[in-house]
Amino acid sequence: MDSGLLWSVKRHIGLVVLIGLAVFASSAVLLWSALGFPSTASSRLDIIKVALTVVAGVGGVVALVVAYRKQRISESAETRELTKLRNERFGAACNQIGNESPAVRLAGIYALAALADEWTAQRQVCIDVLCAYLRIPYEPELESEWYLDAESEVRLAITSVISRHLRDGAPVSWQGHDFDLVRAVLRSADFSGVQMSSGKFLLSLARFPAGWISFDGMVVSGGEVWFGGASFDGARVTFDGAEFRAGRMRFEGAEFNGGEVSFRGTRFTGGEVDLSEAVISVAPVFDDGEKPGLKLP
Template sequence: MLIGLTVFALAAGLLWIALGFPSAATSRLDIIKVALTVVAGVGGVVALVVAYRKQRISESAETRERVKLLTDRFGAACNQIGNESPTVRLAGIYALAALADEWPEQRQVCIDVLCSYLRIPYEPDLDSEWFHDAESEVRLTITSLISQHLRDGARVSWRGHDFDLVRAVLRSADFAGIHITSGTFFLSLARFHRGWISFDGMVVDGGEVWFGGATFTGARVTFDDSEFRKGRVQFKGADFASGEVSFRGARFLGAEVDLSEAQITAMPVFDDGDKPGLKLPPGNAVAATPIVGRER
């Protein structure tokens, strides 16, 4: 009220002075009307400012509440992933993947946690049926969730993020159909021990995929019908000791696929024909005459 009266007095005084100190009642009445209009305008502006501040405060409170809720969910999912029971760990993995879909600001953090689980030292139970045990199922679930978000038509895409699977131990993994457009997909020093790891139909359209120092021992790792368009796929120091690594039907369309410094005992299988962008070890007789075949 005090501010309103002050504005009214100032407006009326300035108008009275500007009009040359009029003495007519009508002029004074007009001055009062104009001054009241000015007060109303100032009051409207003040009301808008107050309403805007309230809206900002309300939005900030909602944002803090949302972040707190998502943070609590993140902590609960991480606790589940650390549980001794495989079923509880699976529940935590699905919860963390769902959280990554809803929380784009921290999606990379959720992805990092999922990838870090695969980097935990693990010795597969080679005596289990189909070389598959409970821990292998947990790891297969993580790789499947990652793949689902990297394929065409994914409801929420995780493309462009970084996937650090350095030193991961994988017996079964389904990376079939993933589409790498940017970011990094590191499987350096990974161990592919028994089982089947599928990269069939993978498309590399940018970014970097690294298998440097990876060990292929007794596993079946397939890149059949994959397309290497852009980017780089590096096998520097990889050890193809045994098992089968297959590139049947793969198309090398411009991306650099480098096996030139790999240690090859069991030669990967290729279709015959030109392979632009593919570097094989020099002087390797087996590499110079690739094995031809489409049947598995």
């Protein structure tokens, strides 16, 4: 053992002994004076017993304080270690998402989503990274069968991960967070069944070249959903069975060029859905009946 450390331990032990003796002496003197300076051996023995009890009590309090401090130090160390581990996992997942291999990128997506589930304090940061990937420009292979070029599959996986966390009954809910998909490029996306009660879902200036984008069964009961300037080029966009109870959904400057826009079975019970400033070359499909809260061009 280091001599300096040994000397430090000895000094601490000596200090504790001195404090104990001081407490004992003080207690004995106070008790002796309080009892009128008794001279009998039995009285003096009782005073010594009480003084020792006081010393033991003080020692117990000191031991509790020391134990509490050790626990706090241990918890603090565990918290730092856990934060370090999570930061390492975050860095590893980001590196995977930036890999050239689509399979490795997919692994990074699921690793980052799992981390977001655990790391409440940095969940929004993890979500921001997933959304940032979708904002990276790319040109999909439009001639590929079933919209299955590799990059489109990676992006579809991200939208599916987001959607699963925004549906009712999700083991870990991401509702209430913001999703910045401004200028995202999505050949196909599955946002079916998502629940928007608060937060922002931004798809402004996004591009949807061909493919199918599903918002079927979506429920908007608060928050904001923006499609301003989005471009749906020959894509099939469906809001079938969706419900708009509150909040706002706006399409200023959005362009629906060919394809199909469907609101079959959609209920407009509140909130605002504004298509009045959208550029629509093919009329949206609605069920017959009144559509309160809906603004059409």
